[in-house]
Structures are given as C-alpha cells and as structure tokens.
Amino acid sequence: MNIIMFGPNGSGKGTFGAIVSEKFRIPQVETGVIFRENMAKGTELGKKAKSFIDRGELVPDDITIPMILKRLQEDDCKNGWLLDGFPRNITQAEAFWYALQKEKIKLDYVIELEIDKETAKRRIMGRRLCPNDNNHPNNIYVKENLPVDKDGKLYCRVCGREGLLTRADDQDEAAIDKRHSIYFDTKKGTQAAINYFKERAKVIQVDSRPGVKIVSKNLLELLT
Numbered sequence: 001m002n003i004i005m006f007g008p009n010g011s012g013k014g015t016f017g018a019i020v021s022e023k024f025r026i027p028q029v030e031t032g033v034i035f036r037e038n039m040a041k042g043t044e045l046g047k048k049a050k051s052f053i054d055r056g057e058l059v060p061d062d063i064t065i066p067m068i069l070k071r072l073q074e075d076d077c078k079n080g081w082l083l084d085g086f087p088r089n090i091t092q093a094e095a096f097w098y099a100l101q102k103e104k105i106k107l108d109y110v111i112e113l114e115i116d117k118e119t120a121k122r123r124i125m126g127r128r129l130c131p132n133d134n135n136h137p138n139n140i141y142v143k144e145n146l147p148v149d150k151d152g153k154l155y156c157r158v159c160g161r162e163g164l165l166t167r168a169d170d171q172d173e174a175a176i177d178k179r180h181s182i183y184f185d186t187k188k189g190t191q192a193a194i195n196y197f198k199e200r201a202k203v204i205q206v207d208s209r210p211g212v213k214i215v216s217k218n219l220l221e222l223l224t
C-alpha cells in the first residue's frame with residue numbers, strides 16, 4: 001500500500017499517519033522528522049536545512065526530492081510507504097509522480113486532512129515533544145493527547161519521561177503563518193500539489209477537527 005498524506009501543519013498528520021502506518025504495516029516517512037534528525041546529528045544535510053526550517057520556509061527542492069526518493073528505496077519501504085510532509089509544492093509533486101511512473105509504482109491513496117488555520121495554529125503551539133521519542137503524542141490543547149501534569153510539571157503521556165520540549169518553529173507565529181501560506185497556496189504550493197493528484201489518484205478527504213478517535217474511525221473506514 002502506497003499512500004501520501006496531506007494536511008496543513010497542525011492537522012494531525014503525525015498522529016493519523018501513525019495509525020494508518022500501523023494498520024497497513026508500512027513505514028511513515030516524514031520529511032520534517034528526517035530533517036530534524038539530521039539537524040540533531042549535525043550532518044551536512046541538517047546544516048543545509050536548518051535556516052530554512054527555522055524560518056518556516058521549504059528546504060530547496062534539489063535537496064528534498066533526492067533525499068525522499070533515496071529513502072523510499074530502503075528495505076523497509078518494499079511493501080509500501082506512507083509519505084507525510086512530501087510533496088509540499090507542485091515541483092515536488094511533478095517530480096515524484098514522474099519517478100513513480102518511471103518505476104511503475106502505483107499510488108494507492110492520497111489522504112487530505114482538512115482543518116482551518118486557527119484550529120491548526122492552536123494545535124501546533126500546544127505540541128510538546130518527548131525527548132525519548134518524537135512520535136509520543138503530547139499536546140496541551142488536545143484533550144486526548146494531554147501530557148501528565150504532576151505538581152505543575154509535565155510528563156510524557158506515553159512513557160512518563162520528564163522534560164517535554166517544544167520545537168522552535170512551533171512557537172514562532174511568523175514561521176507557522178509562513179508554513180500555512182505555503183500549504184494553502186493553490187498556484188504553486190501544497191494545495192496545487194493536491195489538485196495535481198486529484199487528477200491522477202484516489203483522493204480521500206477527512207475533516208480533522210473532531211477528536212482523534214472520530215477522525216481515525218472516519219479515515220480507516222475510507223481506506224478499504
């Protein structure tokens with residue numbers, strides 16, 4: 001099963017991507033996570049990506065596209081993949097579609113999570129990262145993902161780890177607005193990429209404003 005998941009920052013791509021990835025036993029390939037891991041390790045890729053990420057801008061296509069195509073050739077992607085955070089503009093969409101055609105790889109589903117900017121922004125600012133695992137969901141504004149609060153200190157709701165962190169680009173409203181403007185750009189941005197796939201693949205749209213349980217149920221029902 002090969003899936004692309006679209007959704008503005010704060011729509012829950014990480015959370016719902018993990019649920020879909022578990023159901024179909026396919027890896028969730030997140031461009032943002034790959035970049036952040038490279039930044040944390042201080043690799044050349046991480047150094048090149050950092051200034052763009054801090055400003056909420058896209059890392060240039062000539063870095064991002066080859067990085068993703070290489071990642072999808074790794075062993076764990078042999079039975080499928082769920083792409084989260086890529087493609088993010090029309091150039092990436094076209095390059096990716098071309099690569100899929102060339103390798104005769106079928107794109108089974110394109111998921112579009114729908115949410116308004118204000119709700120998404122609140123979710124972004126409420127996000128807290130567990131130092132043990134970035135995929136442990138903690139969010140001070142999402143009822144189902146509240147971290148554990150003991151005497152005013154926050155602990156990871158999954159593993160109990162103390163010292164939850166925030167991403168710098170999540171607390172910077174200008175960077176959030178920049179990311180959203182790229183997403184909602186119908187000419188060259190992510191909306192343009194979604195429209196491109198609407199003519200080429202099965203696109204499933206899900207309202208991601210309700211709680212995690214309802215959205216997961218609605219989403220899984222559509223992915224048969």
Ligand code: AMP
Pocket residue numbers: 009031032033035052053054056057058059060064084085086087088092179
């Ligand atoms: P995310 O974790 O999806 O919010 O991504 C964090 C940041 O990584 C974005 O704001 C971009 O700077 C960069 N990034 C993630 N995915 C892409 C992509 N497909 N193309 C270019 N930059 C990206």
